[in-house]
Amino acid sequence: MILEIAQIDVKPGMEATFEAGIAEASAIFKAAKGCRSFAVRRSVEKPQRYRLLIEWETLENHTVDFTGSQAWKDYRAMVSPCFEAPPSVEHTELTLQAF
Numbered sequence: 001m002i003l004e005i006a007q008i009d010v011k012p013g014m015e016a017t018f019e020a021g022i023a024e025a026s027a028i029f030k031a032a033k034g035c036r037s038f039a040v041r042r043s044v045e046k047p048q049r050y051r052l053l054i055e056w057e058t059l060e061n062h063t064v065d066f067t068g069s070q071a072w073k074d075y076r077a078m079v080s081p082c083f084e085a086p087p088s089v090e091h092t093e094l095t096l097q098a099f
Helices: 015-031 059-066 070-082
Strands: 002-009 035-042 049-056 088-092
Touching: 002 059, 015 035, 015 049, 015 070, 049 059, 059 088
Parallel strands: none
Antiparallel strands: 002 049, 002 088, 035 049
16 A cells, blocks of 8 residues: 655645635545545644645556546646645655554
């Protein structure tokens, strides 16, 4: 499984608009091939910064199946007007989990 971490900084004053858009977009992720979970976290220290945490079955489910789809375009249309800059995205693999 792959965890996508997308860091998104939104324009000042656009936080509520972004949160409404990303809430609506959650249905797009739920229906996406290989998407196992979707969570959004907001920074305490930098309230205009959000991190999307999306679990994908495979890297290709995100980089090929999703980003090449109309669903990705629809998602971006909902939230990209709020972006201060392009999101920073990385993919991670679990190497250790402690309880």
